[in-house]
Amino acid sequence: MMSFNPPSATTMPLPETTPAYSLRWRTRLYSIAGLALLLGVVMVVASAVGSTHIPIGTIWGVLLSRLPFVDIIPAWPAATETIIVDIRLPRVVLAGLVGAALAVAGATYQGLFRNPLADPYLIGVAQGAALGAVVGFLLPSSVAGLSLIPALAFFGGLLAVAVVYSIARVGKTLPVTTLILAGVALGAFLASITSYLMITSGDRLHGIISWLMGRFSLSNWGQVWVIVAPSVIGVVFIWLHARPLNVMQLDEEQAQQLGINVERVKLILLVAATLITAAAVSFVGTIGFVGIIIPHAVRLIWGPDHRFLLPLTTLAGANFLILADTAARTVLAPTEIPVGVITAFFGAPFFLYLLRQKKRAVF
Amino acid sequence: MLKLENVTLGYGKHTVLSGINLEVAPGELLGIIGPNGSGKSTLIKGICHLLTLKSGRVLIDGRDAAGMGRSELACLVAVVPQIAALPESFTGFEIVLMGRTPHLGLLRYESRSDFDIAWQAMEITKTQPFAERRVGELSSGERQRLTIARALTQEPKLILLDEPTSHLDINYQIETLDLVKGLCQEQNLATVAALHDLNLAAQYCDRLIMLNRGGIHAEGSPKEVITAQHIKAVYGAEVCVYPHPFNALPATLIIPGDGRSPSFKKGDCQPFLLSSNS
Numbered sequence: 090m091m092s093f094n095p096p097s098a099t100t101m102p103l104p105e106t107t108p109a110y111s112l113r114w115r116t117r118l119y120s121i122a123g124l125a126l127l128l129g130v131v132m133v134v135a136s137a138v139g140s141t142h143i144p145i146g147t148i149w150g151v152l153l154s155r156l157p158f159v160d161i162i163p164a165w166p167a168a169t170e171t172i173i174v175d176i177r178l179p180r181v182v183l184a185g186l187v188g189a190a191l192a193v194a195g196a197t198y199q200g201l202f203r204n205p206l207a208d209p210y211l212i213g214v215a216q217g218a219a220l221g222a223v224v225g226f227l228l229p230s231s232v233a234g235l236s237l238i239p240a241l242a243f244f245g246g247l248l249a250v251a252v253v254y255s256i257a258r259v260g261k262t263l264p265v266t267t268l269i270l271a272g273v274a275l276g277a278f279l280a281s282i283t284s285y286l287m288i289t290s291g292d293r294l295h296g297i298i299s300w301l302m303g304r305f306s307l308s309n310w311g312q313v314w315v316i317v318a319p320s321v322i323g324v325v326f327i328w329l330h331a332r333p334l335n336v337m338q339l340d341e342e343q344a345q346q347l348g349i350n351v352e353r354v355k356l357i358l359l360v361a362a363t364l365i366t367a368a369a370v371s372f373v374g375t376i377g378f379v380g381i382i383i384p385h386a387v388r389l390i391w392g393p394d395h396r397f398l399l400p401l402t403t404l405a406g407a408n409f410l411i412l413a414d415t416a417a418r419t420v421l422a423p424t425e426i427p428v429g430v431i432t433a434f435f436g437a438p439f440f441l442y443l444l445r446q447k448k449r450a451v452f
Numbered sequence: 453m454l455k456l457e458n459v460t461l462g463y464g465k466h467t468v469l470s471g472i473n474l475e476v477a478p479g480e481l482l483g484i485i486g487p488n489g490s491g492k493s494t495l496i497k498g499i500c501h502l503l504t505l506k507s508g509r510v511l512i513d514g515r516d517a518a519g520m521g522r523s524e525l526a527c528l529v530a531v532v533p534q535i536a537a538l539p540e541s542f543t544g545f546e547i548v549l550m551g552r553t554p555h556l557g558l559l560r561y562e563s564r565s566d567f568d569i570a571w572q573a574m575e576i577t578k579t580q581p582f583a584e585r586r587v588g589e590l591s592s593g594e595r596q597r598l599t600i601a602r603a604l605t606q607e608p609k610l611i612l613l614d615e616p617t618s619h620l621d622i623n624y625q626i627e628t629l630d631l632v633k634g635l636c637q638e639q640n641l642a643t644v645a646a647l648h649d650l651n652l653a654a655q656y657c658d659r660l661i662m663l664n665r666g667g668i669h670a671e672g673s674p675k676e677v678i679t680a681q682h683i684k685a686v687y688g689a690e691v692c693v694y695p696h697p698f699n700a701l702p703a704t705l706i707i708p709g710d711g712r713s714p715s716f717k718k719g720d721c722q723p724f725l726l727s728s729n730s
Contacts, residue, residue: 329558336550338539346500346533347606348526348554390630393541396561 090170108408117397124404126153132185133407135415136177140422143169175342180308183316183372184414185407188379190320190369192406195380196387196398197327197362200334201355208254209380210365213249214270215375216279218367220247222300222374226293238300239312239371246367249279254359264357302427303376305414316368323365324403330358338393379410382440389443409436453478453642454499454610459508461491461498468494468507470666474613477617478609479640482631483647483657485677487687490645490663493534496614497516499644500529512610526554530603533607536595544598547587548574551605575602577631598633604639611635613645617652625649629656650704654678655696678702 133152138141147165151173154161163170194209203209210216222245225238253275257268287297333354337344341351370376383406384398391401410428413435417428454476460584461469463571469491474480475564484492497503501517510517520528521564530551538547574580577597582590590598596616613632617625629645633656636643647653654661654674662670662677662701664686670677680693683704696703 143640209697332556334556335542335546338542339547339550340537342502343531343533343536345502346526346529346531347550348523350522378659388541393539394546 095178113392115393117394117401118355120391121397121400121404124401124408128185128404128408128411131411132181135181135184135411136173138415138419139172139177141169141172143173148173163186164254166442175310179310179313180305180414181411182313183308184305184411186313186316187369187373187376188321188383188406188408189324189403190316190365190406190428191376191380191410192383192402193324193327193399194362194366194369196384196402197334197358198380199384200332200338200395201358201362202269203338203340204269205385208380209369210276210377210380212268212363213253213276213279214246214363214366215370216276216283217249218242218246218370219301219375220249220283220286223283223290224299225301226297227286227290239315241293243371243378244366246370247363249275250359250363250367254392262352263359285290299427300374303370303374304417304425304427305373305417306425312372320365323361323368326361326372327358327365328399330354334358334395334399335393362377373428375429378430378436379406379413382432382436383409386440386443389446403452407432454644455511457500457509457511459498459510460506461503462506463503468666469498469663472508472668474661474668474671476610478642478643479637481636481643481645481656481658483645483653483660483674484663485647485650485653485660486642486663486669488648488684491666492648492663492700493614495663496531496644496646497614498611499610500531501525509596523554524706526606526607526608527611529610530608532533532599532611532616532644534600535592535617535619538587538595538598540586544579544582544585544587544590545570545574547598548579548583548601548605551602553668565659569607570601570605571595573601576604576635579599593620593627596620596624596628597631600628600635604635608641610642610644613643615646615648618648625652632656650678650683654701654703655699675717 097170133145136148137145147169150161150163150165151170153159154163154165155174191209193209198207198209198211199205201207213358221241221243221244222238224245225241228237250272253268253272254263256275257263257271287294290297298438333344333349336349337351337354339347344351366380384402385397387405389403391397410432413431414428416435417426420426420431454474456472456474459469459472460467461472472495474482484495486492494503498505499517501510501520505518512520512525517525517529518713519609549562549566549570549645552562552570556562556566571580571583574583577600579594579597579601582594582598587598600616611632616632617628620628629652632643632645635641645653645657647657657674659672660670660674660677661668670682678693679702680691683689683691683693690706690707692707693702694705695701
């Protein structure tokens, strides 16, 4: 491997390019490919594990037989195919989408606020979504309360951030500190209403708590199709703004002097990150920890350049949440553990290990 | 290269500077001096449009800066701030490469030529040894040179420096301003530097503007601007101004206000100069 030796400044002949820099690019590109490959493996394995164990080969067979122009004579019972296609696969795909969305939204908020403590729920989207969901749980079932929960959660989250945004806006600018403070304050206000409603919710409390901790037990393809569009659009918009996000790590004044339209970039990223967060939590609840820990773990391993950080975070988040959900439904089977419990229980020690390994500035 | 026509600047209803006219030619280093709060930084912010003008025009290369987009402006004007807040976990090369931002679109990654421009800027500023170091490990003098390398990477025609030496030790002050002066002359850059150290201003600037009470108090060569009278009038401080023994540029010496040197008479500096030369 080539290593970069700082040349003495005076005798330095000008090299053609910077070897170490392009080397790092290559490593990061390989890592993206590796994580994408891993995602495929994790999805197949997660579909195999469960109350009925299904051999990996069967999973492949079922998946391939679903592709156009592929003719495989099924050598498996129809029930197995139903388990894979209608029960496990939508759950795995949904977990992957939600993990990717939460992780990349967390990385965006951390970058935007230049604050390592930021997570996707910092400026009120989770509290707004939770209140919306709780209202849905409390509606009499005659008005189809249960099926309204995801929509109420989604719009509750968006509405909360919209209110925070309009409070924090000063003229044409959006001071980040004001935004965070307004978000925390409004979040606390909404959370207090949610808590009150929970106390008075009676027999629906269990459902509410399980939504707040996050669960994939009710996943189906319909949910996947609803959240896939906003998630993909939001993630692509965020990826496109990786360079401005890098430059904004300097500070807003320097970013402007380097040609970045800071206020516009802030607005675009805020809208995109809020949208994918609200979409992610709408069906499965406010799963914690993914959005704060995955971006940090990726930053620790691959460095702070958002052009790699964002794609790597997306893939790592998907991998992590699929694995966490697989653990959630198998560890104490047939009882399911809320996935939020798993993300924190296994994610936190791993993150602490990474912190110990690299004793340098993380952010 | 840079022309200010009747510029008025301020924050909200409060006006800081009014009726400022000035011009800077390519290859010229203009120094802005004046006491704290006289509007040095405000003027720099006005020129690079971080602060919207209350009235007047800023012309860069003959074009009104108000009509330019952010990235168009950043292709012409680079700014070196007082202390650049740099994210600690980025490497030196990554920071310098950010100077290419205004030249690249949303979808374009840096090409080989962008790497080469950044690398060359690091050679000129002697920052190549920091290319792979994390910014958090560098001293403030080293960071300042990285910021100058980043400014060069923008390939600007005008460089603005906002008190670039105020947090540096004397060796780094000299090093930084030697570098700025050299760049200004070799690359024919128009350069505007806000400085608070009168001796540095006198030694390095071709022309000086002394700000006071919202306007220009004095303008001209260092010899014309840095005089005991002007300093007394603007800063309210008693000083001695001598010709520098090496190049006869004005050198300012402070006089302690509490009369710590009883044998010394204020306003009578000549004997001291002679004795120090003999």
